[in-house]
Ligand SMILES: Nc1ncnc2c1ncn2[C@@H]1O[C@H](COP(=O)(O)OP(=O)(O)O)[C@@H](O)[C@H]1O
């Protein structure tokens with residue numbers, strides 16, 4: 001009843017002002033399945049806010065490694081949890097000018113929104129994406145105290161009651177209309193009542209090829225990073241195993257999530273499937 005009234009109001013006043021609770025899209029899945037690329041594009045197409053929860057775990061890992069603390073030693077768990085609790089992390093997503101719908105993968109990637117990540121107001125966007133951080137992040141993310149601290153930080157963004165962490169896009173309506181959040185436990189723990197839950201999967205060889213291409217494009221030559229396709233695939237599978245088997249909020253598909261295998265899909269198609277599903281659910285809730 002209340003929902004129907006809201007949707008009628010929406011028709012008259014526009015989506016941004018009518019719906020008090022933003023439409024929540026939760027995207028989970030294993031490493032390099034396409035979560036962040038898809039989530040950013042969905043957010044851009046719908047004018048929604050985008051929150052990369054993996055960035056929080058990466059920032060904490062970066063800080064832990066900078067202090068030369070071993071994240072795999074259980075004796076360090078309390079110290080690492082304290083670092084997580086005290087860390088001030090802020091995301092700033094900059095949306096590109098409306099690019100319309102394109103089928104050209106390079107053009108699509110070029111017009112992707114960019115997320116800058118600040119740790120204690122220092123821009124650490126590139127430092128948190130190194131292989132060194134990637135190799136240790138699953139161990140840090142498995143610590144209960146770290147998950148508790150990150151959960152608190154990202155939930156407060158999801159509830160829209162703390163603007164400190166996300167500056168949002170230059171388009172202010174994006175933070176009120178809806179929200180796309182990606183990670184490992186968004187549909188199961190962070191946003192259990194999300195309006196749409198998506199679980200992205202892809203063959204591990206395909207994911208390794210994509211990740212390798214991404215690393216090469218970012219300037220890391222295979223020789224520098226000692227990378228080859230088998231090593232990248234092994235590392236992705238090792239991280240997935242750690243993420244799936246940890247005790248606290250492991251990576252898993254929520255019962256009510258829609259599974260999407262991106263192995264044979266173009267980026268444009270996977271974005272389109274989700275955007276159409278958001279439209280369909282909005283319509284049926286009206
Ligand atoms: N359908 C697709 N076809 C080709 N490349 C893709 C596809 N989906 C994602 N990618 C690429 O794969 C890489 C990993 O995607 P990303 O979104 O970073 O994954 P995740 O956030 O799940 O780790 C990126 O370089 C991205 O551009």
Ligand SMILES: Nc1ccn([C@H]2C[C@H](O)[C@@H](COP(=O)(O)OP(=O)(O)O)O2)c(=O)n1
Pocket residue numbers: 030031032033036053054055057058137138141182183184185186239243
């Ligand atoms: N909600 C989340 C998000 C990320 N994590 C963990 C698991 C991942 O190994 C790391 C990094 O996540 P991120 O999404 O940045 O990693 P990939 O881009 O998929 O390689 O953080 C998590 O446990 N829960």
